[in-house]
Amino acid sequence: MLSAEELTHHVGACALNSRESQKVIYSSFYGYAMAICDRYTNNQEDAVEILNDGFLKIFREIHHYRPAYADVVSSFKGWLRKIMVYTAIDHFRKNHKHQMVTALDNVVYQLPAISEDAIQKISYEEIIRAIQDLSPAYRTVFNLFVIEGLSHDEIAIKLDISAGTSKSNLSKARKQLQKILFKQNQTELAKNAV
């Protein structure tokens, strides 16, 4: 990871469209940015597309960037994160918007019980894979609500849907996620039993 001085230098060079500095920043923040992007899609190609579109926007507007607080690296990571999330949202709206489930106000989803032990046994890779396996609409809402911390009202504005639709999709996402994780968990238990 780059130091604050290195980052400041390369940000300044990127503002002058220096290809070398662009590559340095790209390679330094690739892992952090890709970790965001590949949660919004279930294939590597789409994830790279979202990542590169996001970095293109960053390099285009990097001359506008000013650190919001003293920690230059964290400030830059926060800005980069937001851009990647918005790029992922745009990608979803372009390709999968019609898959949003309409709000059903009177439906209450009952989630099956999962033990704490089962939750602890699930690995990070499994969780990420499970999120990737969600359907696009559920996956987007789930990521925005659970991981990015947006409210349903904010999600509704960003996705051009109603807050009710956001809630409905989140509930369905949780249900589907548990099904995937539980199925994975059961498979693991069956393997261990053998």
Place this chain on the structure above:
Amino acid sequence: MQSDSLDNKIREAADHHHPAYDENAWKKMEKLLDEHLPPKKDNKRRFIFFLFLFLFVGGGAWLLIGKPWSSSERSIVQNEQNKLPGQSTSIPSNKLSKTNKTNTVDVTTQVQSKKEGNKETIVQQNKAGHFSPLPEQNKNIGVIKNQLNTVVKNNIATTNIDQPNKNAVNNRTDIVSNVPDKSTAINSSLPGKNQNNNNSDINKPVIDNSLIQSTNKDITKDNQLQKSAIDAGNKTTDEKKSDDKGVVAITLTESKTKNRGKNKKNNNSLSFSVSAGPDISKARNSSTGRVTLSYGAGVNYTHNRFSLRSGFYVAKKIYSANPNDYSLPYILPSTIKLVNVDANCSVFEIPLDLTYAFGQKQNSNWYAGLGLSSYLMTKENYTYWYKSSTSGQVYPRNDVANNVNKHYFSVLNLMTGYTRQLSKKISISAEPYLKIPLTGIGVGKVHLNSGGILFTIGIKPFEKRDGKK
């Protein structure tokens, strides 16, 4: 709670997820950067592009106003042909054409030189501005009259310089006839002495001194023409033939000039064209956009110097707009401000232009014109950059509109250009243009100006090789 535990676990998983660096991803990124953020030399290209655009438009405007192709000599030849035989005496000296002067000196000199073998005698006489006795060899007034008649005739008949030599003894009555015969008057008014000189006076040709004086002035002013006229008299047959050709060329040019009107009336043609060229767009007060390629095909109908044309062209409008130049279709919350808009729009353009050709030469012409275009926005891709007043950060948001906006006859076209005929059927053109919107363009109702140069290959499929249809 259970869901909270799961959510926390999921957040931890997200924080710990770090995919490894992939060089292939960077290669794809590089291609994107080359396309959307090319290296800085583009600015130089942009500068050179605008420089050439300025030179083309400025050069075209200069040619339109200055008309350097129009020649003063043609008007001289036309003046020659317009003169009637009797007019030469009434024409003031300042209106005598150079050709006239040339022929006058030429013929007179030739005649005298043939008769006397002494050209300079006459020249001296003319420069003096008065008539002095001719050498005694030429005492025949009738012969001199005929010779001088030849001068006038040859002034008019500029097609044949050789003639004066042959027709040296032809009649000339205008100058002599319009001048009162002073010989008798002089002889009668001057007693004695004049009477003694009567014989010599009678033998002198009566020439209009005023005409000679006016001619003298022109001659003294233009010594080179005199010399060339004298030389013309001494030319060999071959040289005279080449002179004839030059005169014939003038005559043919004149006939072409006359016939041009006839050709104009019958100059109708239909042609098709294929065009391509660089295009650049700019919102009113915003920075200049990227240079893109515009291309398409057209059809052109020409009637005399006017051409009506239309076609179908494809263009990309890539530009940035500041908030003052872009009308957002919705209201933003008070904590968010629009910082900038990046636009990438695909456009189908259907123009309808009228052009006028000027400065027509055999194989080329300049033209200028104006028209109206319709823009059909097939795909509009906008990236909105918002700034949050709470965090101070700038965030992008993307929006796409497909086949939403159509602007019929909403763009004013201004163009000028140069066409060169490669053959009867094929021509090439270069046409700098400006497009000025009459309404707002696209989602943001942007006042989007465009400019560029269109390079065109024109084909006249119905034109026969001999020029007939």
